[in-house]
Amino acid sequence: MNGSLLFVPSGGLANRMRAVVSAYELCQKVDSTLQVVWFQDWALHAPFRSIFEETPLVAIREATLLDHLLYDRARKKNFFVPALPQRLLFQRHIKEQDVTPLKKQSFDFEAWARGKRCYMSCYQVFGNFPEERYSQLFHPVKEVMDVVNSYRERFGTHTIGLHIRRTDNAESIAKSPTSLFIDKVREEIDLHDNTKVFLATDSTAVKKEFTDAFGTRIITPQEEACRDSISGIRGGVVDLWTLASTQRIYGSAGSSFSPMAASIGGVPLEIMNVQTATF
Numbered sequence: 001m002n003g004s005l006l007f008v009p010s011g012g013l014a015n016r017m018r019a020v021v022s023a024y025e026l027c028q029k030v031d032s033t034l035q036v037v038w039f040q041d042w043a044l045h046a047p048f049r050s051i052f053e054e055t056p057l058v059a060i061r062e063a064t065l066l067d068h069l070l071y072d073r074a075r076k077k078n079f080f081v082p083a084l085p086q087r088l089l090f091q092r093h094i095k096e097q098d099v100t101p102l103k104k105q106s107f108d109f110e111a112w113a114r115g116k117r118c119y120m121s122c123y124q125v126f127g128n129f130p131e132e133r134y135s136q137l138f139h140p141v142k143e144v145m146d147v148v149n150s151y152r153e154r155f156g157t158h159t160i161g162l163h164i165r166r167t168d169n170a171e172s173i174a175k176s177p178t179s180l181f182i183d184k185v186r187e188e189i190d191l192h193d194n195t196k197v198f199l200a201t202d203s204t205a206v207k208k209e210f211t212d213a214f215g216t217r218i219i220t221p222q223e224e225a226c227r228d229s230i231s232g233i234r235g236g237v238v239d240l241w242t243l244a245s246t247q248r249i250y251g252s253a254g255s256s257f258s259p260m261a262a263s264i265g266g267v268p269l270e271i272m273n274v275q276t277a278t279f
């Protein structure tokens with residue numbers, strides 16, 4: 001008997017992409033059908049189809065009012081209402097907060113899912129899959145790719161990518177100071193005089209610092225990065241796919257963004273970290 005998985009990805013964009021790819025790979029391995037329900041919340045205020053094209057590989061639908069009642073994550077915000085129908089509708093159930101402990105126990109997700117009606121909410125990777133799954137399952141909408149291509153046209157023969165996370169990420173600020181990235185760009189210029197830099201950052205001050213230091217070598221969006229609007233989230237997708245098009249990415253500690261970009265593009269990644277830097 002074939003099983004099925006009703007899957008609810010949560011968290012920000014990169015986390016949801018990882019979770020969906022993990023669920024897809026799981027269902028491929030156990031021959032289960034996969035249905036993804038895409039909820040909007042504070043972490044990601046955008047419908048799936050405002051960001052990505054439909055793919056024949058995964059059935060992803062926008063959450064309806066009925067989905068909110070039946071399939072949303074049961075929590076204080078919704079008075080745990082979905083918990084009861086989920087217990088009635090599904091034979092197996094994993095909540096997002098259970099995934100990390102289960103992974104630490106080397107839980108067998110395949111045995112759990114095989115031949116059963118399952119529900120799972122998740123914001124992270126579980127199981128193994130080839131990195132090319134990202135580019136197979138996620139195709140940004142034309143409006144996003146038009147902007148990505150406009151940046152690619154400004155690339156040179158040697159273009160690197162920087163992702164410098166600031167604002168709300170204390171780990172990135174502490175472990176990946178801007179000075180490390182500036183030193184790295186200077187190293188790249190010493191090695192490749194024609195170096196161009198695509199800079200993705202949530203800080204206007206960082207953008208100014210780099211353009212002041214390196215002038216026209218710097219390619220960076222002028223819009224402020226945010227995740228509370230469709231245009232802001234599309235900007236994040238632009239950053240991901242443009243970083244993925246560079247020849248090497250230098251990223252910030254404590255952020256899932258640059259590893260995601262490296263996976264999409266299959267390009268080398270180095271995390272800038274004062275704990276491992278050599279002076």
